[in-house]
Amino acid sequence: MEKYLNLKLTGQSAAATFLWTAVLFVAALMLIRPCAASVANAAQQEALGIKLAKQAVREDKHWTTVDHSKIEMLNQDFTSGDQITQACLSCHTDASMQFKETIHWTWKVPSEKQGIMNGKAGHAVNNFCISGNAMEDKGCVSCHAGWNDIQGEVNCLACHGKEKFPFKETFADLAAFEGDDDPDLVEIVDDLHNGIQQAVQNITLPQRNNCGECHFKGGGGDGVKHGDLDTSLARPNRMLDVHMAEDGADFACTRCHTTVKHHIAGRLYTRPAAAERKSLIEDDMASKITCESCHSATPHKASTKMNDHTDKVACQSCHIPEFARVNPTKMSWDWSTAGKMKDGKPYEEKGDLGKPVYKSIKGDFTWAKNVMPQYYWYNGSFDNIGIKDKIDPQQIVEVSHPLGSPNDPDARIHPFKIHSGKQPYDKINQQLVAPLLSGPKGFWTTFDMNDAIIRGNQTLDVPYSGEFDYVETTYAFPITHMVAPAEKSLDCIQCHTRDNSRLAGITGIYMPGRDKFAIVDTIGLIAVLGALAGVTLHGLGRFFTRNGREE
Amino acid sequence: MAGKTMTNVYLYTRFERLWHWCQALMVIFLMITGFEVHGLYTLMGFDTAVELHNFIGLFWLGSFAFFAFWLIITGEWKQYIPTTRKLFDVARYYAWGIFHGQDHPVQKTPGAKHNPLQRLAYLGISAMLLPVQMVTGLLYYLYNSLGGVSLAPIAFIHTLAAFLLVNFLIIHLYMTTTGHSLFSHIKGMITGWEEIYDTTKIQEWETKATRKT
Known part of the structure; x- marks a missing residue:
């Protein structure tokens, strides 16, 4: 077949075509190379967000120079919350002053609107319990970080106590047993004092449980x-929360909720x-x-x-x-x-x-x-x-x-x-x-x-x-x-x-x-269906007229 | 057709054919992925469609630059100069003559591969529709880094032009069947050689030039 033989080009022109093709593809590849290269790199490298986050939490060990169990002020028989706080303030002089400035204490924040x-x-x-009624609603105030509603001192241990301890009940018991010299009761009173002391000396930066005590249970x-936010975040697994997970980054709330002068x-x-x-x-x-x-x-x-x-x-x-x-x-x-x-x-x-x-x-x-x-x-x-x-x-x-x-x-x-x-x-x-x-x-x-x-x-x-x-x-x-x-x-x-x-x-x-734009899709549909209909009709016309050729 | 002699002409060089089929492949893949991104159907998944669409689109854009360069350097761009001469004859042929056994009013030659209607269509496609598609496509791809550019008008034009390209593709595919046999045009685009009626005197050098037997 002559025409297939004709396909054989001379070495020269074949080489030229080949060169062109090669140049075309190499050049096109070079144009998209930055994209392709970074895709290839990305496959091997860690995403920037993960890399940075790992750096940010690399030194996560908190260390302290204070052992609260060795502090003399904390080795006393406390009979009220305010006493405990006074003991805290004997070293942390400005803590209470700072805290009382924060919304955690005031439960108020100025609005953009005048007088609001x-x-x-x-x-x-809100549409839960609706209002705190200026803290008159005592049901709400159980979450307020003071020993006695808004009177008196800040309860430092609400956020800094590692142990959840029933201070209010214990102090009530102590008050009831006061002055009684029944040896059994004296022993009980000693136990109660020891319990309080242990709780008071067990100090921590706020953990998930501390914040969660109120924030997991907000709204009643x-x-x-x-x-x-609910109690499942006290000890979450990775599937629930990668940051707070015990088998993950194990963040406390304050890892992200960073704090300046007790403002969180x-x-x-x-x-x-x-x-x-x-x-x-x-x-x-x-x-x-x-x-x-x-x-x-x-x-x-x-x-x-x-x-x-x-x-x-x-x-x-x-x-x-x-x-x-x-x-x-x-x-x-x-x-x-x-x-x-x-x-x-x-x-x-x-x-x-x-x-x-x-x-x-x-x-x-x-x-x-x-x-x-x-x-x-x-x-x-x-x-x-x-x-x-x-x-x-x-x-x-x-x-x-x-x-x-x-x-x-x-x-x-x-x-x-x-x-x-x-x-x-x-x-x-x-x-x-x-x-x-x-x-x-x-x-x-x-x-x-x-x-x-x-x-x-x-x-x-x-x-x-x-x-x-x-x-x-x-x-x-x-x-x-x-x-x-x-x-x-x-x-x-x-x-x-x-x-x-x-x-x-x-x-x-x-x-x-x-x-989508309705008009684009409508025009598009007409264009596509119109073309299909047009070529079908034209083709049928050619078929039935046999292209006008005589048999 | 009896009584008419046939002759073989080498119309499409290897580069042109390669470019044609590469571009065809790319455009069809862009259509398939693009209309999935548009939400018309689910085929390979939205994210795969987006990634493929971007990759092929960029590749097409890059390679098209070389095609345009080739057009200019070789002077082949002249094949796309529009003319009204014989335009209406060709139109009349497809509307009437083709059903009545008439001859195509224009024969292909290596110097004029496209008839006046093709010239107009391909000029419209190559100089208007494809550049519009490439520019809007690039804007679509980059709009996030451009700042202040709204996606809606870009998407409007890009999608509309895509539909028009499908319209073109359908008609284009159909028109390949209108040669002297159903597949003669397609064969021409595959082998480079097209068999045409020997009604126009083709100069000796045109047919012999590449004939190395």
Whole structure:
């Protein structure tokens, strides 16, 4: 066949073509080499975020020059909490003064609004127990870090005691046995004093249990409030939390919640926990409250698309696929059903998850485990509805809601637990109200909501019209603990998908895979189907006309 | 067709053929991966599709630069100069003549590989659609590092152009069947030699030049 022979080019032209081809491919390869090379390197190297984090925790051994059991001041028979604190202050002279400046003591933080104080003891409300009633609600104050509510001294051991010791009961017993010389009782009193001494001398930096005593149980029980903080984090495994895991990095809370003069980083109201997102590379004295602090803003292996996400997507969004993964968390609380009685007595019912779904004193609850977060733009600040703010009861009132927008350079798409509530409000003044709950005059004793609101609003000096109803509310908690191992982080498709995208509610951005322009897809469909129809018809025409050729 | 002599012409050099099929492969893979990224179907998984799409896209962009260089250096770009001469004859042929056994009004020669309609189509593709696709593709790839660039308009154009390229591909594939036999055009693009009706006098040097028997 001549034409196949013709294919044989001369050596010269064959070589030329070959050269061209080679040049083409080599050149093209060189163009994408930086990308390809870094991909190859990345496969061998550790991701920057892991490398930096390992460096940050390399010297994690805390050491001290003080053995508290050898301190003479602590070898006394304490009879009150204040005495213990005085002993602490004999060395740590300014500790109490410092602590009383912090929100842990005051439960108040100035708001951006004139004359408004946020915080449990301020004008802030939530949709759990609603208000701390300026610390008049004694039920709440059990978490206050003082020996005797807000009077007297700071209880240093609440945060620094390694041992959980029933000081209040022990001091009450000691007071009762005082002056009695019954030898048995004297022995008991000695034991009690020894117990106190041991607890007082067993001093530590705050451990997970110390913080957890209040923060795991906020809202009146384990896992009620946060969703990403509950007693499962006292001794978590790696699957639950890579940072705090006993078989992982074994962090105490203060590893990230770094502290200056007893002010602990991480408080969130109208101002973000960290003014700037800085890694320790940029500022080695920065607080470690953000993920970036240790992991940097490009934590993933070089040249991976994930590093492009960190300017808009919070680390938590992908690395905490679900919260409440061990213990259930409360998802809703309906106060409007509170007060029902069985045989004239308050009662409670337990649900599937072993948690109460109804309590006469509190109303209806729902609980959930392995909850998929909801996602919002979040610049680190919240918009709060306080006791003095006007509400629109026709709509669901966002008592606490994250602030941020796609155009805000500080905002990221962040996961949240949204707790739904139905809580009392003043029908005439159109404001949320703060019923007093505990104590002999509180709702939990009287079951009279109107009276509880009158008493509660008085504690905050907020007028109440006397008429109340219930309004639906939401309260947002940022999800930031319970960081799962890397292999459990979200796949792209969880968000980059047309249907059921986790980020379906996020507007203002174009997301490949999730978004489309209807007009583009319509024109595209017409172009493709039109072409197919056109060539089919044309082809059929040629077939039936036999290309116009005669047989 | 009886009574007409056939002749073989070497139309496409080895480089052109290699480029054509490489580009075809790349474009088709870009379509497959691209429309998965667009969310039309699930085939290899979103992340794999994205990575492949980026890799092939960059490779295409790089190699296209060399093709453009080749076009300029060899003067082959002149094959794409649009003309209205015989344009309507060709259009009429595909709309009418082809069903009536008429001859194609324009014959291919190594100096004019593309008929006026092809010239216009390929000029539109090579000079408009493909560059648009490459530029928007590059912006899509880099937008995160560019700052202040919104993805939406980029995605709008990139997706629209992708649909138009599918439209082109369908028609292009179909048109390959309109040679004197169903596969003669495809054979031409594989071997370089295309069998055409000997209606145009092809100069001796054109046919002999590469004929080394």
